[in-house]
Amino acid sequence: MTDIVVIGAGPAGLTAAIYARRASKSVIVLEALSYGGQIINTPDIENYPSAAHISGFDFATKIYEQAKSLGAEIKFEKAVEIRDGGDVKTVVTAKNEYDAKAVIIATGSANRKLGLPDEDKLTGRGVSYCATCDGAFFRNKKVAVAGGGNTALEDALYMADIAEKVYLIHRRDAFRGEDTTVERLKSRDNVSFVLNSRVTKLNAGRRLESIEVTDKDGKVSTLEVSGLFVAVGRVPENQNFSSLIDLDEAGYAASSENCRTRTPGVFVAGDNRAKEVRQLVTAAADGAVAATEAVKYINS
Amino acid sequence: MAVKNVTVDNFNEEVLQVKLPVLADFYADWCGPCRMLRPALEQISEERTDVIVAAVNIDENPELADDYDISSIPCVILFKDGAEVDRSIGLVPKEALEALLG
Incomplete structure (x- = not known):
């Protein structure tokens, strides 16, 4: 024993x-x-x-x-x-x-995964759970970050230096993460906040091409992104x-x-x-x- | 046999045109999980004579990462007769790599 x-x-x-x-x-x-x-x-x-x-x-x-x-x-x-x-x-x-x-x-x-169809299949083909690991693959591309905590905020800030465009998608209108990071994100021209919204669908061919986002009123929109960083805990x-x-x-x-x-x-x-x-x-x-x-x- | 370093210049001859199946490990030096995964690949290359294990540095060969739609590493792709058969993404146990080979 x-x-x-x-x-x-x-x-x-x-x-x-x-x-x-x-x-x-x-x-x-x-x-x-x-x-x-x-x-x-x-x-x-x-x-x-x-x-x-x-x-x-x-x-x-x-x-x-x-x-x-x-x-x-x-x-x-x-x-x-x-x-x-x-x-x-x-x-x-x-x-x-x-x-x-x-x-x-x-x-x-x-x-934690989003739980969307094809999420596993697209992991490594556009969907990622680690911005510092995979961010370099998205230089000068458009990406989205899903989440509202510190990890999501820091991922968005990290990607703002690399990507052409960063959408930060959060299901509420206020962030759990630190205010100073939120302020730094607001000062970036290439970061857009998509609040009161969640990712509801992944659209892909061989790799991720766009994501569908649904807001709290049920309005659906599509964001053309080649990368989605999932930071939902x-x-x-x-x-x-x-x-x-x-x-x-x-x-x-x-x-x-x-x-x-x-x-x-x-x-x-x-x-x-x-x-x-x-x-x-x-x-x-x-x-x-x-x-x-x-x-x-x-x-x- | 050791893990064979492959570049964009010899990828055709060393991966796509060989008769044996090839496990190609797309990696980078800065990637911790890639470094963790490497011993398992080295073991497979020593233990098995029916497969070739290759390594592609994605910083030095970004064209290859792009050709195969790679956006996370480590990414280990199994090639047979010049075509991708299966792939494994992220740090996985050695058994998962062996399972790719069937």
Whole structure:
């Protein structure tokens, strides 16, 4: 039996592994895709203490190497279930089952989709969920950004420097994101606000050619764009574990300040946890707290 | 066999005109998910003799990215007999790339 199984090898999960190993607990980290989580999409991290500039890839690789060198075992398997047997928890993957004394869920979150027909088919053919990743493909082209939070605003601002024209489509008339970013967008000649409206259809040949937009009164218009950046929030990856943890209405995992869930021995850390601030440094902090609490739980 | 770097100048000979299926990885150096995906492609190129793995740097060969309507990377396209058969976009597990090959 392993002392601690960590689900997810992003900054929260890998930090938890580091802390657990330094407390001499055996650790298996299960990762569905690739270590690092969503930070690998970031070309340049500028807000992590001590690292004024580091790429997301390098940052992720460094934590991964650190966790491995301390003896954490990292397996690329997707956890689909946790069975709670009291002192023994069993984490189930497609291939294996892992018994553990404690489990830390650090699964992060995924992009929320618009849910339109052909959205998946057109992803990579005009539809994107990451402006800093894919923006360069739309130099001097017309694009739209859907969403009203900080990510949407920042995506629109980023694209305003690259694209010929940026439409910012938001279903309300006020933005959730920061006012200063809204003001900067208003000062750009090539940015148009399309408010009280939502994207209702994607029109494409081999690639996206236009989008249909419907306003709150039901009026339909068409925008000729070759790119659509979807920034309508994220979906926490807690669905597989909802029998053991409480989720809020948005699907985030409820926990105490020390990352404990309602199931003794099951902890949460990182972006899938209900909290106010989701940053690299808070993900790492969650990992440290959850691992310390898991160690305490095992030793008690 | 290692991953073969292909450019717009030799794309015809190295991808479209070869007999074996070709997995072509469209990537850029600045793209983190592309760097994450590369080890899986290298493993496939070492493990399998029935497929050629090629890499196309989209910054140096934007014409090729445009020809194949690529707007997100990594984008791995499976070519057979000179034509696209299937593609995979974004960071995916190695098994998903193997599934492309059938």
